[in-house]
Amino acid sequence: MDRKPFGSKVFSNKGGFVYLLSHRTQILYIADISFVIMYLEVVPGCLVLESSTGSGSLTTSLARAVAHTFDFHEQRAGSARDDFERTGLSSLISVRVRDIQGEGFPSEFVGLADAVFLDLPQPRLAIPSAAKMLKQDGTLCSFSPCVEQVQRSCETLKWKLCAGQYCFFRYG
Ligand SMILES: C[S@@+](CC[C@H](N)C(=O)[O-])C[C@H]1O[C@@H](n2cnc3c(N)ncnc32)[C@H](O)[C@@H]1O
Helix, strand or coil: CCCCCCCCEEECCCCCEEECCCCCCCCCCHHHHHHHHHHCCCCCCCEEEEECCCCCHHHHHHCCCEEEEEECCHHHHHHHHHHHHHCCCCCCEEEEECCHHHHCCCHHHCCCEEEEEECCCCHHHCHHHHHHHEEEEEEEEEEECCHHHHHHHHHHHHHHCCCCEEEEEECC
């Protein structure tokens, strides 16, 4: 069988296609991605901020909007950028190296984001910044491995009195 390199777009003979991505981190899978995209109401033309890029699995689906994705790991961000070049998505996705838990999202996006998605080890540290980035009717979604992390995120939202819609998603 023909071996395809990572980054290839592979078409099925029944219609549809998939992207071949290499796993550099844990990733979101299609069932969760579908829920997240639907919940965030991501449509063409939306501005979406994501942290973090990881293997770019969710980012590939966010590319229907204008996506700015951030990861503090330079090599991972570089590999994701290379993948998006190969899959022809690079004009829709900007990949930047940034410590989102430490520095927050860049101030140039304050009040402009339709949606913010977090998949971080300590999302509560990024929530105050994420809330500032959202438009008034924007939506934040945070993907967490355990209910304790979800509780900590909810506490942060309560104390920071962030307005808007929120979704906490637990996997595993
Ligand atoms: C589980 S992966 C994200 C997977 C991604 N959602 C996907 O579907 O491919 C978590 C990522 O968070 C990044 N990360 C951890 N702490 C960070 C921080 N303070 N700022 C930015 N990125 C961070 C890691 O480098 C890692 O790539």
